[in-house]
Amino acid sequence: MKEFTYTIADPLGMHARPAGLLARTAMGWPDTAITVEKAGDVAKATQLLRLMSMGIRRGDEIRVRAEGPQEEAAIAAMEAFFREHL
Amino acid sequence: MRKRNGRVLAPMSGVAQPLEAVGDEVFARGVLGAGVAIRPSSGRVVSPVDGVVSSVAATKHAYGFTAEDGTQVLVHIGLETVGLDGEGFRALVAQGQRVKAGDAVAEVDLALLEARGLDAVTPVIVLEGAAEACATGRVTAGRDVLLRVPGSAVAPAPEQPRRRGGFDFLQRLGKTLMTVIAVMPAAGLALSVGKLLQMPGIALLTGVGVMLEQIGWAVIGNLHLLFAAAIGGNWARERAGGAFAAVVSFVLINAITGAIFGVSSDMLATEGATVRSLLGQELAVGDYFTQVLGRPALNMGVFVGMVAGFLGAAAYNRFYNFRRLPQALAFFGGKRFVPLVVMAYSLIASVVLAVVWPLVQAGVNAFGVWIATSQEVSPVLAPFLYGTLERLLLPFGLHHMLTIPMNYTAFGGEYVIRTGAAAGTVVYGQDPLWLAWVTDLMALRQAGDAPGAAQLMAQVVPGQFKVGQMIGSLGLLPGVALGMYRRIPRERRAACRSMFLSAALAVLLTGVTEPVEFMFMFAAWPLYIVYALLQGCAFALAGVVDLRLHAFGGIELLSRIPMSLSAGLAGDLINFLLACGAFAAIGFGVAYFMVGRFRFATPGQPGSDVHSESQAGGEAQGNARAERIIALLGGRENIVVVDACMTRLRVTVKDASLVGDAQGWRGVGAVGLIVRGTGVQAVFGPEADGVRADVDDALRAGAAD
Numbered sequence: 183m184k185e186f187t188y189t190i191a192d193p194l195g196m197h198a199r200p201a202g203l204l205a206r207t208a209m210g211w212p213d214t215a216i217t218v219e220k221a222g223d224v225a226k227a228t229q230l231l232r233l234m235s236m237g238i239r240r241g242d243e244i245r246v247r248a249e250g251p252q253e254e255a256a257i258a259a260m261e262a263f264f265r266e267h268l
Numbered sequence: 269m270r271k272r273n274g275r276v277l278a279p280m281s282g283v284a285q286p287l288e289a290v291g292d293e294v295f296a297r298g299v300l301g302a303g304v305a306i307r308p309s310s311g312r313v314v315s316p317v318d319g320v321v322s323s324v325a326a327t328k329h330a331y332g333f334t335a336e337d338g339t340q341v342l343v344h345i346g347l348e349t350v351g352l353d354g355e356g357f358r359a360l361v362a363q364g365q366r367v368k369a370g371d372a373v374a375e376v377d378l379a380l381l382e383a384r385g386l387d388a389v390t391p392v393i394v395l396e397g398a399a400e401a402c403a404t405g406r407v408t409a410g411r412d413v414l415l416r417v418p419g420s421a422v423a424p425a426p427e428q429p430r431r432r433g434g435f436d437f438l439q440r441l442g443k444t445l446m447t448v449i450a451v452m453p454a455a456g457l458a459l460s461v462g463k464l465l466q467m468p469g470i471a472l473l474t475g476v477g478v479m480l481e482q483i484g485w486a487v488i489g490n491l492h493l494l495f496a497a498a499i500g501g502n503w504a505r506e507r508a509g510g511a512f513a514a515v516v517s518f519v520l521i522n523a524i525t526g527a528i529f530g531v532s533s534d535m536l537a538t539e540g541a542t543v544r545s546l547l548g549q550e551l552a553v554g555d556y557f558t559q560v561l562g563r564p565a566l567n568m569g570v571f572v573g574m575v576a577g578f579l580g581a582a583a584y585n586r587f588y589n590f591r592r593l594p595q596a597l598a599f600f601g602g603k604r605f606v607p608l609v610v611m612a613y614s615l616i617a618s619v620v621l622a623v624v625w626p627l628v629q630a631g632v633n634a635f636g637v638w639i640a641t642s643q644e645v646s647p648v649l650a651p652f653l654y655g656t657l658e659r660l661l662l663p664f665g666l667h668h669m670l671t672i673p674m675n676y677t678a679f680g681g682e683y684v685i686r687t688g689a690a691a692g693t694v695v696y697g698q699d700p701l702w703l704a705w706v707t708d709l710m711a712l713r714q715a716g717d718a719p720g721a722a723q724l725m726a727q728v729v730p731g732q733f734k735v736g737q738m739i740g741s742l743g744l745l746p747g748v749a750l751g752m753y754r755r756i757p758r759e760r761r762a763a764c765r766s767m768f769l770s771a772a773l774a775v776l777l778t779g780v781t782e783p784v785e786f787m788f789m790f791a792a793w794p795l796y797i798v799y800a801l802l803q804g805c806a807f808a809l810a811g812v813v814d815l816r817l818h819a820f821g822g823i824e825l826l827s828r829i830p831m832s833l834s835a836g837l838a839g840d841l842i843n844f845l846l847a848c849g850a851f852a853a854i855g856f857g858v859a860y861f862m863v864g865r866f867r868f869a870t871p872g873q874p875g876s877d878v879h880s881e882s883q884a885g886g887e888a889q890g891n892a893r894a895e896r897i898i899a900l901l902g903g904r905e906n907i908v909v910v911d912a913c914m915t916r917l918r919v920t921v922k923d924a925s926l927v928g929d930a931q932g933w934r935g936v937g938a939v940g941l942i943v944r945g946t947g948v949q950a951v952f953g954p955e956a957d958g959v960r961a962d963v964d965d966a967l968r969a970g971a972a973d
Contacts, residue, residue, distance in 0.1 A: 202300035231332030235323035
């Protein structure tokens with residue numbers, strides 16, 4: 183299992199557009215379970231509506247985990263995604 | 269509410285336009301999913317589907333819905349509106365709230381958006397799936413269909429409304445028994461053709477006919493064993509293992525019940541042999557026991573097959589992965605442990621049955637005797653009770669306790685032969701009585717003794733407990749079969765025609781009712797109850813009008829027509845044909861109405877597994893749902909063990925955080941979700957075990973790929 187923590191920098195937080203892009207990105211690794219956790223609330227990164235309902239805002243610290251055969255590549259892509267969009 | 273499945277209504281009133289025209293790349297390129305955008309003319313937002321509000325953005329500008337069929341819909345009000353941080357928006361629902369399509373969910377101040385220079389165009393997106401836009405131009409919130417989701421209309425199985433517990437069980441049993449029922453019409457046909465071939469009396473034809481007839485009887489006479497294998501196989505988590513366990517159980521229960529009473533094959537062959545039951549009661553061997561697989565056994569008809577089937581399946585499901593044996597006995601672990609359990613289960617079941625069954629049999633038998641002796645007093649009620657009970661007891665194999673005394677013993681009537689060489693001989697039971705009576709009538713009439721014949725006809729009323737069954741097999745049951753058949757959707761009828769035709773022919777020609785009866789006995793048990801009552805009415809009719817005939821099936825009836833006519837029973841014959849016609853019409857009407865009204869899963873109907881196409885459809889349906897359930901469980905890799913109890917799917921997972929939320933589970937038919945540690949329980953109701961089987965199959969199929 184691979185993971186990293188990230189503090190949201192985007193002033194708008196995890197709204198529909200980044201959440202949708204994140205879900206789309208996460209779907210690129212169908213065998214790998216990617217989750218996003220905020221203060222104990224865990225969602226699969228592919229579940230757009232769950233991501234949106236977590237209310238992730240600027241300054242929130244989130245933890246992203248990947249587990250599966252391609253967890254290395256997946257976690258790297260996730261990290262890049264968060265730095266670019268959030 | 270099911271009618272809205274697969275349809276997404278417009279959440280706002282305004283003008284619908286293609287998603288590609290939206291000025292936001294993420295939406296326009298369909299990154300989130302397919303959809304349509306609405307340029308709203310009013311700020312009222314309603315739910316586009318029946319389901320649950322699965323997400324309300326903290327900034328109240330975007331709403332996610334999970335429809336009952338699992339479809340997820342996102343309504344994003346305006347572009348870049350997240351920046352308003354809730355200003356101008358009022359949410360009328362909370363996350364997790366159930367809504368109906370058209371229920372108000374939010375209000376937006378369109379004027380404020382305009383003042384801030386924000387685009388109010390509202391993308392409506394179906395997430396993770398295909399959707400077909402079906403509206404352009406003006407749409408009204410909550411009224412016009414905006415999107416259609418292909419596939420989802422079939423996914424929730426609208427043709428199979430959920431039913432109450434007992435009904436579910438019996439329907440599933442009915443479906444399970446389809447394996448056996450499908451072979452019965454063929455057996456019935458072999459029987460009919462075999463009998464017909466024997467009629468001309470040509471040696472070669474007779475030989476072939478006897479063989480064909482035996483093929484038929486071999487199936488119909490061994491229904492109990494076939495039931496055991498079918499139920500065991502279909503109810504267990506693995507077919508071959510369950511069927512094997514059930515057959516083991518069947519062999520054992522029969523052997524043990526015979527052994528408990530010390531019945532030998534010789535005693536079965538000896539008239540008047542008796543044994544004592546465990547409670548000291550005296551049992552006539554011939555009435556209470558029968559030969560099963562070469563050994564004497566308690567006569568439980570098809571019931572013993574059902575008991576063995578469930579026992580085998582239960583033993584298999586419980587112990588197929590049993591690994592707690594000491595090392596020295598490890599060989600008997602897992603699936604090999606099942607037969608050992610079956611032995612223990614069968615022994616217990618046999619002892620219980622050995623105590624209980626003779627009591628039940630004796631009770632039914634006593635009732636049969638009471639009915640037989642009260643036929644003088646109540647010529648209508650007694651045959652009615654007899655006819656109805658006989659059919660209702662059939663699934664339990666108890667009907668023979670009623671029919672044996674009636675057909676072959678003094679309870680069915682005594683008759684002293686009056687004419688010919690055998691004059692003075694006493695015959696017992698309905699069939700011998702009728703034949704002797706008709707022979708006497710013929711002799712008296714030939715001798716010109718018309719008053720004597722008339723007197724005899726007035727004195728003796730035979731066939732009261734038989735003719736109802738003949739009306740059943742020549743009228744009522746063919747009518748019921750036709751009613752079920754006419755309810756099959758036209759395009760599927762051709763595939764079912766041969767099955768219905770051969771089953772109907774069997775009952776018409778030979779009087780063997782099982783092929784038709786088992787088609788609806790469990791799958792449509794209320795119809796079976798009505799049928800039993802009607803059958804009782806047919807019996808009662810013999811007490812009202814003259815129906816003094818006796819035959820088993822149409823062929824025998826035809827062969828007995830000449831002697832019936834010369835005995836002066838032409839009137840009875842006409843009455844009989846009229847009665848058959850009337851009951852055929854009633855049977856047709858009742859079956860046609862009930863199958864249509866209550867959507868019973870009789871053969872050929874959606875939900876019955878008898879037809880290959882519908883079977884494939886059913887499996888695909890099960891698969892699609894199983895895949896969704898696997899996804900909700902966090903994928904194949906996350907699943908450790910899948911199990912089920914009466915109402916719950918119980919799964920052990922590696923990581924409970926990957927398990928979908930209760931809303932997602934509702935989409936696949938679960939009514940509740942309990943997650944404790946790595947244990948996940950989804951409450952499905954009585955279908956839990958079926959769901960478990962589907963998921964197991966899907967997991968195995970996935971592993972095989």
